[in-house]
Amino acid sequence: MADEQWGAAMRLLWGPQPPAKPARGPKRGLTLDGIALAGIGIADAEGLGAVSMQRVAGELAVxxxxxxxxxxxxxxLVALMVEAALPVPPEAVGGAGAGVVGGAWRERLGVWARDLYAGFRRHPWLLEATVGVRVMGPRELGWMERALAALDGCGLSGAEAMDAVVLLAGHVRGIAEQERAGGRPVGGDGEAGGGGSAAVGADAELAVMLGEVMRVRGAEFPALGAAVASAAEQGGYGQALEFGLERILDGLGLLVARRVGGEGGR
Incomplete structure (x- = not known):
């Protein structure tokens, strides 16, 4: 059953490729990379919904x-596009269990989350394409591997480490989804520092709307009004990515400290 459902995607992403059948017709001249890039170009310009076999064939003049x-x-086709569009995961260095480039587990996961965010900003349609049960390719699994490797030696169980990665990825996805829903152009390399210019713009527009409401009905929502006024005064827009990331890592730090300190289970 699994082979019937996912066999073709498994072969395309993981190989080996089946030998080409000697068939009549035009000589085979396309490549999987070229096909994926054609689909990515359409998705970047018009969204994943615009991608079809017919459109990609037209782009490739076949x-x-x-x-x-x-x-x-x-x-x-989408599986190939995802594998080609995802950025290369941060490199593991220093041998088995060394995790992502440099620093302790917290720094490694910070690099991981910011790089993933930049990838979603570069290709927003990845948010839609990387959900649900499906075949994942080597690069996508490499992202999971790097995050789990960063937690190696922290005393977490396998399930806890997996949940930590899901939590981090969910935060990154949530911020990227908000930007995408705001209709902001989020292409390019992404600005991972505090949420990116698109996030700042969306937050600022929301603040303007809330400010108008607070001006008329602020007495009904005193806490909200005070928070909006403070954010406007301090310029605290577009920091949701970093704020949430740091708080998640703070919480993981407490758990790691308990595990390493020998306090055992939860």
Missing amino acids: TKMALYRYVPGKAE
Whole structure:
């Protein structure tokens, strides 16, 4: 059953590729990388919904039937696109268990989260394409590997480490989703420092709207009014990524300290 459902995507992402059948018709001249890049170009410009086998075939100047010789359907096409569009995960250095580039586990996970955020900003459609049960390729699994490696030696169980990675990824995705929903152009390399210029713009617009409401009905929402006024005064917009990331890492730090300190279970 698994082979029927995911076999084609597994072969495309993980190989080895089945030998080409000697078939009549045009000589095979496309590559999987070229096909993925054509799909990425469409998705970057118009969104994932605009991607179809017909559109990609048109971009490559071949017929849809010719494209099917390489990729059996849209699900497999999107899987190839995800694998090509994701940035290379931060490198592990220093041997087994060394985790992501330099520093302690907290610094490593910080690098991981900010780089992932930059990847989502570069290709916002990845947010839609990387949900649900599906075949993940080597690069996508590499991201999970790097985060788990950063937690190696911290005393967490496998389940706890996996949950920590899910928590971090969920925070990154949530901020990126807010930017995307705000309709801001979030392409380019991304600005991972505090949430990016798109996040600042969306937050500022929300503050303007809330400010108008508070001006008329502020007495009904005193805590909200005070928070909006303080944020406006201190210029505290667009910091949600960093604030949430630091608080998540603070919480993990407490758990790691208990585990390493020998306090045992929860």
